[in-house]
Amino acid sequence: MEDCNLVEYFRAQIREDPDVASAVAAIRSLLEFLKRDQSETILGLRENMTKAIHRLEETDSSVAVSSGGELFLRFISLTSLEHPDLSQCKNVMIERGELFLKKISLSRGKVGKLCHTFIKDGAKILTHSSSRVVLKVLENAAADNKRFTVYVTESQPDSAGKRMAQKLGKLNIPVTVVLDAVVGYIMEKVDLVIVGAEGVVESGGVINKIGTYQMAVCSKAHNKPFYVVAESFKFVRLYPLNQQDVPDRFKYKADILKTVKDLNQEHPMIDYTPPSLITLLFTDLGVLTPSAVSDELIKLYL
Amino acid sequence: MADSDGRQVDSINHSTEEDVKLQEVVQAKCEGKELTKEEKQRLRKEKKQHKKNKKDDRGPPEKEKEKEKASVLAPSKPATQSPAHKAAPVPVNASASESPVAAEKPAKSKAEQRAERRARQDTERASKQGKKEGGQQSASSKPKATPNELQPVKRLPEHIQVDDPAALKKLAKKLERQQVPLRSDYGYKVSLFSHLHQYSRKNPPTQQISIPATVIHPSIVRLGLQYSQGIIAGSNARSVALLHAFKQVIQDYSTPPNEELSRDLVNKLSPYISFLSQCRPLSASMGNAIKHIKKEISNIPSQCKEEEAKRRLQECIDSYINEKIILASEAISKYAIEKISDGDVILVYGCSSLVNHILCEAFEKQRKFRVIVVDSRPRLEGREALRRLVKKGIRCTYVLISALSYILPEVSKVFLGAHALLANGYVMSRVGTSQIALVAKAYNVPVLVCCETYKFCERVQTDSFVSNELDDPDDLIVTRNGKTHLENWQTVKSLGLLNLVYDVTPPDFVDLVITDLGMIPCTSVPVVLRVKNVDQ
Numbered sequence: 001m002e003d004c005n006l007v008e009y010f011r012a013q014i015r016e017d018p019d020v021a022s023a024v025a026a027i028r029s030l031l032e033f034l035k036r037d038q039s040e041t042i043l044g045l046r047e048n049m050t051k052a053i054h055r056l057e058e059t060d061s062s063v064a065v066s067s068g069g070e071l072f073l074r075f076i077s078l079t080s081l082e083h084p085d086l087s088q089c090k091n092v093m094i095e096r097g098e099l100f101l102k103k104i105s106l107s108r109g110k111v112g113k114l115c116h117t118f119i120k121d122g123a124k125i126l127t128h129s130s131s132r133v134v135l136k137v138l139e140n141a142a143a144d145n146k147r148f149t150v151y152v153t154e155s156q157p158d159s160a161g162k163r164m165a166q167k168l169g170k171l172n173i174p175v176t177v178v179l180d181a182v183v184g185y186i187m188e189k190v191d192l193v194i195v196g197a198e199g200v201v202e203s204g205g206v207i208n209k210i211g212t213y214q215m216a217v218c219s220k221a222h223n224k225p226f227y228v229v230a231e232s233f234k235f236v237r238l239y240p241l242n243q244q245d246v247p248d249r250f251k252y253k254a255d256i257l258k259t260v261k262d263l264n265q266e267h268p269m270i271d272y273t274p275p276s277l278i279t280l281l282f283t284d285l286g287v288l289t290p291s292a293v294s295d296e297l298i299k300l301y302l
Numbered sequence: 303m304a305d306s307d308g309r310q311v312d313s314i315n316h317s318t319e320e321d322v323k324l325q326e327v328v329q330a331k332c333e334g335k336e337l338t339k340e341e342k343q344r345l346r347k348e349k350k351q352h353k354k355n356k357k358d359d360r361g362p363p364e365k366e367k368e369k370e371k372a373s374v375l376a377p378s379k380p381a382t383q384s385p386a387h388k389a390a391p392v393p394v395n396a397s398a399s400e401s402p403v404a405a406e407k408p409a410k411s412k413a414e415q416r417a418e419r420r421a422r423q424d425t426e427r428a429s430k431q432g433k434k435e436g437g438q439q440s441a442s443s444k445p446k447a448t449p450n451e452l453q454p455v456k457r458l459p460e461h462i463q464v465d466d467p468a469a470l471k472k473l474a475k476k477l478e479r480q481q482v483p484l485r486s487d488y489g490y491k492v493s494l495f496s497h498l499h500q501y502s503r504k505n506p507p508t509q510q511i512s513i514p515a516t517v518i519h520p521s522i523v524r525l526g527l528q529y530s531q532g533i534i535a536g537s538n539a540r541s542v543a544l545l546h547a548f549k550q551v552i553q554d555y556s557t558p559p560n561e562e563l564s565r566d567l568v569n570k571l572s573p574y575i576s577f578l579s580q581c582r583p584l585s586a587s588m589g590n591a592i593k594h595i596k597k598e599i600s601n602i603p604s605q606c607k608e609e610e611a612k613r614r615l616q617e618c619i620d621s622y623i624n625e626k627i628i629l630a631s632e633a634i635s636k637y638a639i640e641k642i643s644d645g646d647v648i649l650v651y652g653c654s655s656l657v658n659h660i661l662c663e664a665f666e667k668q669r670k671f672r673v674i675v676v677d678s679r680p681r682l683e684g685r686e687a688l689r690r691l692v693k694k695g696i697r698c699t700y701v702l703i704s705a706l707s708y709i710l711p712e713v714s715k716v717f718l719g720a721h722a723l724l725a726n727g728y729v730m731s732r733v734g735t736s737q738i739a740l741v742a743k744a745y746n747v748p749v750l751v752c753c754e755t756y757k758f759c760e761r762v763q764t765d766s767f768v769s770n771e772l773d774d775p776d777d778l779i780v781t782r783n784g785k786t787h788l789e790n791w792q793t794v795k796s797l798g799l800l801n802l803v804y805d806v807t808p809p810d811f812v813d814l815v816i817t818d819l820g821m822i823p824c825t826s827v828p829v830v831l832r833v834k835n836v837d838q
Contacts, residue, residue: 239814
């Protein structure tokens with residue numbers, strides 16, 4: 001399968017189902033790539049897969065695509081591939097790939113089910129930018145006949161918060177869009193903060209849309225619980241020590257990385273929130289404290 | 303055998319209860335297994351009661367009789383036999399320190415007693431095997447296991463019980479038995495640390511050994527002297543020196559007739575280890591290395607020829623050093639170099655062989671950084687680190703630890719070595735490390751600890767008082783401008799000099815631990831320990 005076909009397929013996936021997580025779309029494309037792959041050896045197959053993952057990362061530079069791709073590759077190869085016939089091995093890998101895909105398609109629902117019980121009746125929730133997982137959680141809470149109000153930050157430079165407000169409005173949840181600068185002002189009014197994540201790192205911290213770190217620091221200062229909701233395929237083997245330590249390929253959009261020379265002039269799209277500021281993480285593996293994330297990662301990757 | 307103490311009391315008690323026991327055994331044989339089970343339960347209850355009474359007052363030796371009973375009537379599997387023997391010396395010692403029992407009957411010889419006991423146990427075992435095996439064995443082994451588990455679950459190591467006279471007595475007896483000289487404490491100890499040993503460097507225990515040393519191998523004597531004089535210092539260096547000395551010991555070892563190498567060699571090593579811990583308390587890494595060797599030795603199959611066994615053990619020691627120390631440091635360097643970026647200002651404390659290795663590797667890989675070496679009295683180990691780094695060509699700055707808050711605003715990262723990583727995520731390292739981590743946290747500077755996995759230990763500690771090491775207090779005496787102020791510190795009654803060696807750093811101050819398994823947060827140390835235990 002050609003590179004451009006792969007990218008086209010990926011883009012098509014996202015177009016058809018706008019609600020799907022980008023990592024899920026990436027994994028679907030990788031599965032398709034695997035099915036159409038023509039290599040003769042397992043090593044060649046793995047190499048092609050790795051190249052495909054890199055190609056997808058270049059298209060959509062989110063952390064989730066990178067982590068999802070690597071986990072997919074590990075999952076399908078984590079089985080005995082001692083069959084003499086290559087096509088048999090491929091079938092085994094494809095089977096496992098389908099299994100993986102099915103599992104992660106259900107993960108958002110699992111997270112939603114876990115988290116909505118933490119939203120009490122009459123709660124005021126603050127969230128940041130547009131996250132489909134947070135939307136699912138709020139959907140579940142609303143379906144449970146809970147009354148709550150939501151404040152969403154505008155989240156410049158792409159005004160993603162306004163999109164989130166529209167979606168929440170459709171669910172008949174009272175929502176207010178606030179400026180990014182209002183976070184400190186409004187923190188005393190809210191009861192809890194829920195954000196999504198683009199990636200969960202080894203230390204238990206999260207990588208998310210820029211402005212999340214600020215929100216976490218404010219909520220810590222006001223002693224408000226700061227919850228993160230993320231699916232398990234977003235766990236990534238990075239360990240940033242501070243904001244500077246996050247690799248550039250995640251901070252900026254893929255096209256900007258290719259065209260712009262001086263990155264100092266560019267606006268980073270994500271930031272890193274250290275684990276000390278996070279109260280709990282809701283994942284499809286359960287409700288975890290930040291220190292438990294490393295445990296889960298060791299289990300996932302070893 | 304371990305029962306050489308309290309011999310007299312042991313044998314006296316034995317004769318009184320002998321008849322009782324014989325009767326019981328006969329009873330057990332005749333009647334069904336229910337009786338023995340009941341009996342076991344009764345014995346278990348009595349043991350529990352005994353433990354409670356022992357806590358209130360060192361009671362009458364009837365308990366001891368029951369203990370002996372329990373140890374006899376249990377299935378004499380060798381596994382359960384050793385906990386019994388271990389349990390036996392404890393109450394025996396206890397009663398030895400008080401007035402002895404009804405010393406009416408004449409004492410039989412120890413060997414005869416043991417032979418009789420063994421004969422009885424054999425007959426019992428034979429009778430048991432006649433009956434149903436499975437349920438019987440497990441039922442009878444469980445009551446055996448639980449009473450022994452009810453024994454003091456974790457015995458405190460003696461090196462932190464120096465102010466307890468009973469523990470001291472026990473240690474003295476043990477060392478006497480092993481023919482290892484006992485080192486006496488030196489000088490006034492600060493009251494908070496009176497439970498730790500404090501030795502003087504001027505009196506190494508090697509002076510108290512006669513020449514030629516019969517019990518202790520000369521390479522071990524040399525090693526002990528090197529430890530106590532501080533010639534070999536640093537966790538990795540001490541472990542490697544220990545393993546090389548053990549290699550020499552194994553080389554010179556020859557199995558005595560009628561003995562098995564796997565058992566005898568382990569017994570031979572025990573007095574060496576006691577001697578070394580008298581010279582300087584063992585570190586966590588040395589403890590793990592010794593555990594590994596002992597396991598390897600006891601895994602040698604009995605039919606293995608001596609030369610073959612020795613060769614195997616030498617290989618095993620070599621591979622341990624290679625894997626856990628040398629290759630581990632390569633792996634750690636690889637991960638650590640990812641964290642060093644151009645333009646970094648790195649702070650290091652004291653002299654850690656691992657951190658020095660990392661910095662030298664990073665410099666070779668053309669990373670541009672400069673180093674600030676922080677040092678502290680009385681050891682001034684930072685000078686050695688400074689020497690090594692400057693020789694490589696790395697730009698260095700040298701400060702004492704009192705200037706730490708002055709220099710920290712310039713620093714971008716802190717690299718620390720570790721002596722051991724405890725099971726609750728605390729880092730045990732040279733004294734001063736926790737201070738550096740604390741101030742770095744206050745300035746928001748990331749703190750990275752580099753530690754190989756063989757230094758991970760199962761101990762839990764939350765403060766630096768409970769278990770530590772006191773160095774020679776005379777080290778704090780310094781001569782400036784021809785005047786030595788603390789020269790006569792011993793004459794001043796209210797003055798104590800404290801020279802601590804280690805301290806513990808809580809995991810909140812550490813951002814990242816780099817091990818040969820990868821980069822983990824400090825709270826994941828028990829996970830690694832768990833994974834390692836599963837592997838073994």
